[in-house]
Amino acid sequence: MEGPDEAALDSAVLDLSGETAGEDVRDDTSPFFVSKKAAAVLKHAILDKYVVPFASKVGKYAPDGRVVYLDGYAGPGRYDDGTPGSPALILESAAAIADFRKLDCYFIEKNRKNFQSLSQLVEEARGQGLAAHALQGRVERHLDHVLEAAQGSPLFAFLDPFGLGITFEALTERIFGSRRASRQPTEVLLNFNANAVRRIGGLLTSRKDTPGKPATLRALDVACGGDWWREEFLDSRDNAEAVGRITRGFARRVGREVGAGSWTVGVRNRANLQVAYNLVHFSRHRDGLWLFGEAASLAQVEWRRACLPPETPGMLFNPGDTFEQEEEARRLRWIKRIRANLEDLLHKHGSFVVGNHQAEVLAGVLGEARERHVRAAIKELFREGKTTCNGVGNVRDLRVTGTY
16 A cells, blocks of 8 residues: 555445446345434544554555645534544554554544534643644635645545535545645545435436526536536436446546545445445555455444343343344354355356455355355365365465365
């Protein structure tokens, strides 16, 4: 993760949003009820499980172990009931790695009331010796200042607006473009708002004389890097297909502009509803994509647990009673699918390195399974004499070679 690996990322667009044409977003293990906070559980779990591995890895080569974290739409830092929001969670992570990495955190928030709460949180963190900064205003106003402060250090930017958020130009030219020459690790996780795409796209076919319609359509043009999304929306059979096509198109265009691969993770408030927003992750290095895949997989476990209805006293059966058995069934199903994928790759190549084929190895279980399941599948093939690889070592570095 020390620098770009563009050749390996040309076609790395990894999508687990579920927003594809004709796809039913349910499966036979989908929970029937989810709490109002389940979407935030998934988002926060991804951050919690990714930022520390990212900072630990790239900070190894950074001056003084310093890694810069930018939250462009930070909010108050904590929910009204005291539950930690993303800034509080990241500051907890910064404290956890403070002995060997310096996570220098910049939190930007426009709303005055939210900023007051955020400032209090930041002051508490600074009192503990953490590097933290609260900035009030729009992210575009402070972006150049943060990018200048990040020069010479790896950067992870989290952009989670309620609406469209940062422009395509600001993302590709200001964030990534300003750091291309330095080859410093740069990653972005952003909220590409599916609800905004559905709402704004609907204006294309609406006969209503909606005030500000041209300006609203242009706003999505600016966010997407052109008006290409309009044709995608009009050519789609329904909103779900439109969101999937436009999100994937956005990820591909950003990736081509900045030399990055990407993940797309769909976030739902209920398992059987359309995606509320997509978290799109961009990384210029293959290791970043693998690390993010691990985080997404682990976060999905927490999300599924959060989807369980609360236990009801006196009930003979509670859904939580079978959670572990259902997880074990998933594990076995994932290993079986990965094993089939590995055998397909062996027939095609004869020998291959796992890390060069992430999407193919995890086809069908992308974002759900992770490296432990890949290792288990390799070991099954080894025990049956179908590969010389015994599954021992760093999974991404394993060379799987057939014996036939």
